[in-house]
Amino acid sequence: NRRISLASxxxxxxxxxxxxxxxxxxxxxxxxxxxxRTSYLSLDPYMRGRMNDGASYAEPVAINDTMVGATVCQVxxxxxxxxxxxxxxxxxxxxxxxxxxDGEGLIKLGAEPTNPSYALGILGMxxxxxxxxxxxxxQPKSGDxxxxxxxxxxxxxxxxxxxxxxxxxxxxxxxxxEKCQYAVDxxxxxxxxxxxxxxFDAQLKAACPKxxxxxxxxxxxxxxxxxxxxxxxxxxxxxxxxxxxxxxxxLPSGPDRLSLLMGTLLVKRIKMQGFxxxxxxxxxxxxxxxDMMDWLQAGKIKYREHMIDGLENAPAAFTGMLQGENFxxxxxxxx
Ligand code: NDP
Numbered sequence: 001n002r003r004i005s006l007a008s009x010x011x012x013x014x015x016x017x018x019x020x021x022x023x024x025x026x027x028x029x030x031x032x033x034x035x036x037r038t039s040y041l042s043l044d045p046y047m048r049g050r051m052n053d054g055a056s057y058a059e060p061v062a063i064n065d066t067m068v069g070a071t072v073c074q075v076x077x078x079x080x081x082x083x084x085x086x087x088x089x090x091x092x093x094x095x096x097x098x099x100x101x102d103g104e105g106l107i108k109l110g111a112e113p114t115n116p117s118y119a120l121g122i123l124g125m126x127x128x129x130x131x132x133x134x135x136x137x138x139q140p141k142s143g144d145x146x147x148x149x150x151x152x153x154x155x156x157x158x159x160x161x162x163x164x165x166x167x168x169x170x171x172x173x174x175x176x177x178e179k180c181q182y183a184v185d186x187x188x189x190x191x192x193x194x195x196x197x198x199x200f201d202a203q204l205k206a207a208c209p210k211x212x213x214x215x216x217x218x219x220x221x222x223x224x225x226x227x228x229x230x231x232x233x234x235x236x237x238x239x240x241x242x243x244x245x246x247x248x249x250x251l252p253s254g255p256d257r258l259s260l261l262m263g264t265l266l267v268k269r270i271k272m273q274g275f276x277x278x279x280x281x282x283x284x285x286x287x288x289x290x291d292m293m294d295w296l297q298a299g300k301i302k303y304r305e306h307m308i309d310g311l312e313n314a315p316a317a318f319t320g321m322l323q324g325e326n327f328x329x330x331x332x333x334x335x
Contacts, residue, residue, distance in 0.1 A: 001023065001024050001025060001026045001027070001096060001097045001098045002021060002022070002023055002024075002096065002097050002311055002312070003021075003022055003024055003066045003094075003095065003096035003097070004019050004020065004021050004022075004066065004067050004095035004096065004311065004314055004315065005019070005020050005022065005064050005065055005066050005067065005095075006018065006019065006020075006051060006061045006062070006063055006064070006065060006067055007019055007020040007063070007064070008063065009051055009052060009053055009063070010048075010051055010052075010247075011249060012247050012248075012249055013247045013319055013322065013323070014048070014051065014247075014315065014318065014319045014322075015319070016315055016316070018051065018315070019067070019314075019315040020064075021311075021312055026097075026098050027098060027099075027100045029077055029078075029079050029100055030079065031079050032079060032080055032102055032103075033079055033080060033100050033101065033102050033103075034075050034076075034077065034078050034079070034080050034083050034100070034101045034102075034103065034106075035075070035076040035077040035078075035098060035099075035100060036071075036073035036074070036075060036076065036089065036091055036093055036098065036099045036100070036101055037073055037074050037076045037097065037098055037335055038071045038072075038073050038093060038096065038097055038098065038099065038311075038334040038335060039071075039072050039073060039074060039088075039116060039117075039333070039334060039335050040071065040072040040116065040117040040120060040331050040332065040333060040334060041069055041070075041071050041094075041095060041311065041314060041331070041332040041334050042069055042070040042071070042120035042121070042124075042125075042329075042330075042331060042332075043069065043314060043317055043318045043321060043330045043331070043332060044069070044070075044125070044126070044330075045241060045243045045246060045321065045322065046058075046241075047067065047068065047069065047318065048246040048247065048318075048322060049246065050067075050068055057276050057279065066094045066095060066096055067094055067095040067314075068092065068094045068095075069092070069093075069094050069095055070090065070091070070092055070120055070124065070125065071090075071091050071092065071093045071094070071099070071120075071334075072088065072089070072090055072091075072109065072116045072117055072119055072120060073088070073089055073090075073091045073093060073099065074086060074087070074088055074089075075087045075088075075089065076098070080102070080103050082103060083103065083106075083108075086111065087108065087109075087110070087111060088108075088109035088110060088111070088112075088113050088116050089101075089106045089107060089108055089109055090106065090107040090109055090119045090120075090124065091105075091106055092105060095311065095314055096311070097311065097334060097335065107119070117305060117307070117331050118303065120329070120331055121154045121303065121305065121329035121331070122154065122158065122292065122296065122301065122303040122329070123289065123292060123293075123296075125277060125278070126153075126154035126155045126158065126329065127154065127158050127288070127292055128277055128281070128285060128288045129155050129240060129277040130154075130155045130156075130158035130159040130162060130216075131158070131162060131288045131291070131292065132275070132277060132280070132281040132284065132288065133155075133159070133216060133238040133240050133275055133277075134146075134159050134162055134163065134214070134216055134238065135162070135166075136281070137236060137238035137271075137273050137275060138214040138216060138236050138238050139214070139236050140162075140163055140166045140167075140168050140213075140214050141166075141167075141168075141213070142166065142167030142168070143167060143168070143169070144167075144168045144169070144213035144214055145168065145169045145171065145208050145210055145211060145212050145213050145214070145232075146159075146160070146163040146168040146169070146170050146171070146212075146213065146214045146215075146216065147170075147171045147172075147173065147204075147208065147212050147214070147215045147216070147227060147230075148160050148163070148170070148171075148172060148173070148215075148216040148218065149172070149173035149174070149195065149217075149218050149219040149223045150173075150174070150218040150219055150241075150243060151172030151173055151174040151179070151180075151183045151187075151189065151192055152172075152174050152179045152182055152183055152187070152304070152327060152328060153218070153326070153328070153329070154303075154328070154329040155218060155240060155241070156172065156174075156216070156218055157183070157187055157302075157303070157304070157328075158301065158303075159216045160172055160183065160187055160188075160189050161187055161188065161295075161300070161301045161302065162295075162301075163214075164188050164189070165295065165300055165301075168213075168214070169190050169210075170188075170189045170190050170191075171189065171190060171191045171192070171193065171204070171207045171208055171212075172184075172187075172189045172191070172192035172193070173192065173193050173194075173195050173204070173219075173223055174192055174193075174194065174195070175194065175195060175196055175324040176194060176196065176324075177194060178327070179192070179194075179327060180192035180193065180194050182304075182327075186302055186304075187302055191207040193207055195219075195222070195223055200222075200223075200226060201226045204226050204227070204230070205226075205230060208230050210232075211230050211231065211232040211235075212227060212230045212231050212232060212235060213232050213234075213235055213236070214235065214236050214237075214238075215227050215231060215235065215236075215237045216237075216238050216240060217237055217238065217239045217240055217241070217242070218240050218241045218242075218243060219241070219242065219243050219244045220241075220242035220243070220244050220245050221242070221244030221245060221252070222244070223244070225257070228260070228261065228264055229264075231264065231268060231270055232268065233268045233269060233270075234268070234269055234270070235268065235270045235271075236270070236271050236272075236273075237270060237271065237272040237273070238273060238274075238275065239272060239273060239274040239275070240274075240275070243322065246322055247322055303328075303329070304327070304328030304329065305328050305329045305331050306326045306327050306328040306329060306330050306331070307331050307332075307333055308330070308331070308332050308333065309332075309333050310332070310333070310334075311332060311334045313332065314332050317330060317332065318330075
């Protein structure tokens, strides 16, 4: 049993020395428990926050503890009345080959799920986040201009595609020409702008001739600086994530823009609201699941995974994701 633990807390971008890969004995389940073998491990931006020691909406990972994370597993041994060996489950066993569960929080995926790893992405946490953040907080209406960054990741790609289903004019923001082309050609966005372009600000403005009605905030930083003056009166801004800031060690340099933000919110009566998906919306998971299954089966939503083989590659893949190296939902194939 290999496990990856947090060896030290990163300062800035995580480095390999922040993680430790260890061999341990395969754990033995007690009565009422299950032994789970990890098939797929999800890597998600929120894990960067768990590596910090500080107050947040969830407890940090302790030094020497296994890195946390959602997993798709197969039951190896079941001493639990509700589960059988061979069954697939969505679990939260973290960065390791094997985990023990007492069944709490497990979601059954059946005996032979078609795409088991989808439970970590389009049919799981990121898809649910896109759905609730956009529909409940963003309140998109037909004809609205919707802007979303990290446009080819699991949250952003889903936000934009749901926006198209709801009749919005959708502008993505992504890193590099290849991702931008994919957002338009495959995901069906109307436009997608490369945030690395020198004239990003001007390109975004030109792509949004009627201003912005919904800005789904995934990244913060300079993308938000360019979005702020384009927001229309009555705009909605679901604040989902600020991935451009997750490795930051201090506040950004330059002039203080807080009064500019507050003034814009006031004068334009903008609604800006943060949310934490399962804390705020867990009871509505089924509503999302039913719609998303329909859209996937009808071909209205496309989904791309970036699958990397081998648990040992998780630390580098994770660090790369925070810098845009992933192209699609980042998943580690463990077994
Ligand atoms: P992604 O797979 O999209 O990965 C993050 C992406 O962010 C990178 O691929 C990169 O894409 C982009 N990025 C990184 N740095 C910058 C930067 N400086 N400027 C602009 N873009 C940058 O992640 P997810 O889809 O899983 O998550 C998207 C966001 O949603 C994150 O902020 C995450 O924390 C948040 N989230 C929030 C939840 C909640 O409950 N509130 C739940 C789930 C996710 P590119 O190369 O295109 O720039």
